Amino acid sequence: MTIDFTQIFQQDSVLVIFTIIAIGYLIGNIRIARFEIGVTGGVLLCALMFGHYGYTIDPIVQAIGFTLFIYSVGWQAGPQILNVMRQDGPKYLVLTIFMAGGSFLLVLGLAWMTGLSNSFSAGLMAGSLTSTPTLVGAQNAVSSGLVAPAAGQTQNSLIESISVAYAITYIFGTVGLLLIVKLLPNLLRVDLAAAAETFANERGFKQENVEDTIDRPILRAYLIDDPDLDGLTIAQALTARSPKEISVRSLYRLKRGAELIDPEPSTIIEVGDKVAVFATPEEHAKARDLYNLGAEVLDRDLIDAVVDVAEVVVTNPYAVGKSLEQLGIYERHGCYLTRITRSQIQLPLATGTVVQRGDVMILTGERRALDRAISELGAEDRKAVETDLLTFAAGIVFGLLLGQITVRIGEIDVGIGTAGGLLVAGICVGFLRANRPTFGRMPAAARFIMMELGLLLFMVGVGLNAGGGIANAIGSVGPVLFLSGVIVTCLPLLCGYVFGRLALGMNPALLLGALTGAMTSTPALGIVQQAAKSTVPALGYAGTYALANVLLTLAGTLIMLL
Structure with missing residues (x-):
């Protein structure tokens, strides 16, 4: 019996999709020195190879992936949109706008100098900044009809050009960014560890590794x-x-x-x-x-307690804007704070860490004490396997309908498009969820799978679309795109660092974390935290990441509209 794998794959697009995702995961986890291209890059490379050999999938698969991903991006950003205005918020806001706006203008300038089309320019910005939201916004502007193809072009050819430019510039965008954030402090003779320690001392932070210093509480009884x-x-x-x-x-x-x-x-x-x-x-x-x-005693009446772990979403105005020291969770309630995250980024467990709406705290304590602490902080996100799919689906429907609304200005119909509509809807639902935790329940595992699977399905489509034309593109505009990508990856980051230091007066460790957030690169944040030997850069990352996702999505759409 002869098994023709080529024929099997050509007849089963589902097999193609999950084969690409599986192989892409393996490629993305390959580490050379301290660098890896990540799962997104691995899936993209694998999809390019399959696309080069003529494999395709139904466009609806990429559309579903796009919908899940961009809605989840908005959902995740929702709680933090207003938070960027608190404490160091204005600096994060200005820095994010500077990075997104500067990158946008730089891409337009390079396109004008080199004669790149809008579709290549959009892919250039998305790949150079490793910004999938930019790619989503640009491709959706075409597929939704917001951008009409010029004479001799089709929607498919424009989408292929965006994908090709993204693929050519993405690899250096990933590796180059990691190299820059690793080498920049040494080149500028900046001691990130000392800078992080200085910031920590100013804010009352501790520098220890959080995971290594947490002791789990236990219950014991004694005779007095x-x-x-x-x-x-x-x-x-x-x-x-x-x-x-x-x-x-x-x-x-x-x-x-x-x-x-x-x-x-x-x-x-x-x-x-x-x-x-x-x-x-x-x-x-x-x-x-x-x-x-006195002696420790075994008395079941005393030690028969319900010790529990609670995941608490901060929503109470009393807690928002206060430091952990001011909240005094342990002193007031006898509960132990073992973790605090913001936009899925772990923050330092330090007395100076300021709590914001939508932050998630993991508390350990006796059940009655936990209930007292929860009532003061917000609401418990109880561990449940159910996801409120009604709210999730209704939010997507609202976003899709919102994207269809256009306003005629003169001879031009102006709208935010499907990507913009889904983004706005996700932000609204995420914001409402942060303020009303009983609304739109979505456990952390469900959030991860929705966003990750959506992204990977979208990237499979991107790679397959680009695979057929990437060889020709590399021979024609490949060198121009690659060199332009190097510039777009490096120059905004360097200018952002100078701007942040001189104009905003930001601490170097916090600033580099904020810059990686503005470029939506979690791997780069890991490099910065290793160099700083601290979690301080995560505060900067969390300050810019949410808004950057929104602005970069809009940038991709805007490039295609010009």
């Missing part, structure tokens, strides 16, 4: 047999020996005879009482030494 504690209130005992070592909220329960007592600052201590303490192992040791607690 120190006569010096007899007759004192809990507040007096804490104040007399060390008010900072252990909080009254860490005292889970007190037992006197058969009576169970919820500890309060005014609760009087008696010799013979038993106390349950919810704290880290280190704090348990300190508590025993400081308060001369």
